[in-house]
Amino acid sequence: MKKLALILTCLLTVFTVVAFAGNDKVITVKQLPNNAQLFLKSHFNANKVALVKMENKIITKDYEVTFVNGNKIDFDSNGNWEEIDCKATVVPKKVVPVKIYNYVKSNYPKEKIVKIERDRKGYAIKLSNRMELDFNNNFQLTEIDR
Incomplete structure (x- = not known):
């Protein structure tokens, strides 16, 4: 009987955690972490925000900002950007590490980022010609996907 109660308790805990993780909640820009708010003001101030979502993960929270023009930015729980997807414009030059920006301008001068x-392994960028380039944390090219 004790084993059954223990198994049921464990299952209930697992289902509760799974149900809680992945809940998206619509929030306002002012509810984003300060780093995310400053980033938006610095680099995307002219863009009108359509939707801001907070996703509860098991331990942390992630944030997603979608603009009216279709651009999207994902932030981690500290408000640091993880992904910037510009469907209507280009990624701001100041956001791209200088070595990566210079590599793209030297090798693909007609293309835009x-x-x-970015993650703990490095950076991945997509160019306007749909080519994808991966860089390690030392900004060295590690892969090209055409």
Whole structure:
């Protein structure tokens, strides 16, 4: 009987955590972490925000800002950007690390950076010609996907 109660308690806990993680909640820009608010003011001030969502994960929260023009930015729980996807414009030059920006301008002078992602392994960018370039944390090119 104790084993059954323990198993049921464990299952209930797992289902509760799974149900809680992944809940999206619509919030306002003012409810974003300060870093995210400053980033938006610095780099996307001219863009009108359509929707801001907060996703509850098991331990942390993630944020997603969608603009009226279709551009989208994902932030981590501290308000640091993780992904910038510019469907209507280009990624602001100041956001792209200088070495990556210079590499793109040298090797693909006619192309624009329309998406950038970063994680603990490095950066991934997408160009206007749909080519994808991966860079490590030392800004060295590691992969090209055409």
